[in-house]
Amino acid sequence: MxxxxxxxxxxxxxxxxxxxxxxxxxxxxxxxxxxxxxxxxxxxxxxxxxxxxxxxxxxxxxxxxxxxxxxxxxxxxxxxxxxxxxxxxxxxxxxxxxxxxxxxxxxxxxxxxxxxxxxxxxxxxxxxxxxxxxxxxxxxxxxxxxRGGGGWREWEVLERVEETADVATFRLRPADDGPVPDFRAGQYVSVQVELPDGARQIRQYSLSSAPGSPVRQIGVKRVHGGATPDGEVSNHLHARVREGSRLWLSDPYGDLVLDADDAPLLLASAGIGVTPMIAMLEQLAATGHGTPVTVVHADRSPAEHALRTDHEAYAGKLPDAAVHFWYEQPESGHPADRTGLVDLTGVTIPSGTRAYLCGPLPFMRAVREQLIGKGVAAADIHYEAFGPDLWLAQR
Missing domain, CATH: 1.10.490.10 (Globins)
Incomplete structure (x- = not known):
């Protein structure tokens, strides 16, 4: 070299x-x-x-x-x-x-x-x-x-679903009704929008549904606070994009994807990091994954837990799944040991587990450290970062 x-x-x-x-x-x-x-x-x-x-x-x-x-x-x-x-x-x-x-x-x-x-x-x-x-x-x-060198392509919004006060799901189909390349659960697309000042800004959003359909589904969390241009694309999508709107999307990319084997899995997410995990769970349910799947998620409150119903439903279709949700502001009756930050002390992690993480960097670092302490090999812990990958910069 x-x-x-x-x-x-x-x-x-x-x-x-x-x-x-x-x-x-x-x-x-x-x-x-x-x-x-x-x-x-x-x-x-x-x-x-x-x-x-x-x-x-x-x-x-x-x-x-x-x-x-x-x-x-x-x-x-x-x-x-x-x-x-x-x-x-x-x-x-x-x-x-x-x-x-x-x-x-x-x-x-x-x-x-x-x-x-x-x-x-x-x-x-x-x-x-x-x-x-x-x-x-x-x-x-x-x-x-x-991917056939397809590049950018125009897509039409079929449906917009308000998941929470700050998260909307957009379901899209190709505007030309032509065939689309398949993708792997966990991947993302780039979305390009033209803003009021003429800039054509790009952001990446994970696909939140399993492969096999010509429809693409993304979840967008509105970014609050901060001066422009912080959150300019998410706020543009929330304010202006409705059914019938058109957006430019890239082909799917991303290396946080499930391996084709029967290893025990742990899918850990926080906040809007839930979106690729939903796609993975849907795929696992559809393919009849039989070994243990541990589902971990952290959020501010149940009301802010986007796609919570899907999270629970797809995990419920698996024969051996354990679901653990942590909330900083839990609803009445939520387990006390699932309040606040994620603590895996009482969570069983099967031998040979392969882990997939998505969420803010402090969350992923904390979960990774706990998993290594429980015997999960560092090489078996994979992550996706929304925005610039600061993991290397903060080691």
Whole structure:
């Protein structure tokens, strides 16, 4: 993978680059958007940029990739690359855009580190960048080819269902009535909307129904508070999209998918992270999954637990399912040991369990730690992050 000479240089300079990576990514995005404002308007999430979370995610992925290369010279972090590639493919990232990123990223590195960036240092980090970029380009090309290279497509809203005060389900069909590629339970689609200022912003939403139907179903939680552009797409969808409206959707992507075996499962979610779990449970019920399934969910209250009826109903169709709901503000009669944050102390986790997590990062980190403490292998714990993946950035 990484040449010996470059590996030695990266290993020696990684502490310096790592210490400055936050400043580097800030300068990178400032330069990129100054030269290409259309990228911020029509591709990058303006809310994440305003909050700084996308910058943290980029910094974390670069540092993690470089660290992995010097610690494992004959390998590459495919799990991380797959997750990033699925996100990129759903957004329609083109190979040519990696050259633009390279130009502005290395200008930022030189601008921050100055004379420390010798020709040898620049060459070594250039090798790191292109190893990562070319791997992502190859994976993204393969993912697009598997889906027939369909790209963006217009869909019509068949139905809108108010699940809670802040969550709406949208059921959609292709506006052209043509065939659609299938998907796997747990995957998501990108949704592109045109906002009042002309920007065409994109967000990802998990599919909340099982594969096998030409109808797509997504659940959208309205984001409250914060200044524009925080929540601008979710609020646009809630305020303006009704039956008969049309939206542009990508093909389905995402690597949080069930393996085709009979391993015991744990599906843990919090808040709107429930949506991919509903699709998984529906699929498991339809296929007659026979081994234990442990269902864990955390929410503020039962009234805010979106798709709660489906959550219980699909789990109830499984022959060996245990359901555990935690609420911060429970209704009368709710078990006291299921109040507040998720505590798996009294929950039986069968040997060989494979776990799938979706929700806020603190929730997923806490559940993962508890599962490892109960003997679940780290390699058997999979997660999906809504928005930028900050897991690597906060390790």
């Amino acid at each position: 990484l040449s010996e000479q470059s590996a030695a240089t990266v290993r020696a300079t990684l502490p310096v680059v790592g210490a400055a990576i936050g400043e580097i990514t800030e300068r990178f995005y400032d330069g990129l958007f100054a030269a290409h404002p259309e990228l911020l308007r029509d591709l990058f999430n303006r809310g994440n940029q305003a909050a700084g979370t996308q910058r943290q995610a980029l910094a974390g992925s670069i540092a993690a990739f470089a660290t992995y290369l010097v610690e494992h010279p004959d390998e590459r972090p495919d799990a991380m690359l797959q997750r990033i590639a699925h996100k990129h493919a759903s957004l329609g990232i083109e190979p040519e855009q990696y050259k633009v990123v390279h130009q502005h990223l290395f200008a930022a590195i030189a601008g921050v580190l100055g004379d420390a960036v010798t020709s040898g240092v620049a060459a070594a980090w250039d090798e790191v960048y292109w190893l990562m970029a070319n791997a992502l380009i190859a994976i993204e090309r393969r993912l697009a080819e598997e």
